[in-house]
Amino acid sequence: MTKADLVDKVTALGDLTRRDGEVIVDTLFEAVIGALKSGDKIEIRGFGSFRTRQRNARTGRNPKTGEKVEVPAKRVPFFKPSKELRDSVNPSGNKGLNSTQPDTKHIDPHHPPAM
Numbered sequence: 001m002t003k004a005d006l007v008d009k010v011t012a013l014g015d016l017t018r019r020d021g022e023v024i025v026d027t028l029f030e031a032v033i034g035a036l037k038s039g040d041k042i043e044i045r046g047f048g049s050f051r052t053r054q055r056n057a058r059t060g061r062n063p064k065t066g067e068k069v070e071v072p073a074k075r076v077p078f079f080k081p082s083k084e085l086r087d088s089v090n091p092s093g094n095k096g097l098n099s100t101q102p103d104t105k106h107i108d109p110h111h112p113p114a115m
Contacts, residue, residue: 036077048081 003025011021035042036052043049057073081089 044082046082046084048079048085050077050079052076053078 007018007021007025010016010024011018016024032042032050036050039052041049041051052075055074055076058071060069060071061067062069
């Protein structure tokens with residue numbers, strides 16, 4: 001789904017013009033971006049939460065030349081879906097891992113878990 005598709009869905013929900021739908025979608029995105037820039041967390045019940053995570057500085061590699069490159073520390077946006085969203089995407093008969101045991105095989109060293 002693109003931003004234009006989302007605007008169309010919002011516009012179709014009520015007696016709104018396309019411009020009104022664009023303003024609503026843009027306002028929502030700007031609010032999320034503004035909160036993340038200021039270090040705030042956004043939590044939307046039943047959907048998920050947005051926050052930033054700190055990535056440590058590291059030595060990377062230029063894939064074209066193979067040359068080592070220093071990658072500075074930075075904050076990156078992170079989305080964590082709610083249980084309701086995960087359950088709606090994965091029907092109850094199709095559960096993956098046992099939810100009581102963490103998946104330690106797929107920990108990304110560049111994206112450490114939130115503290």
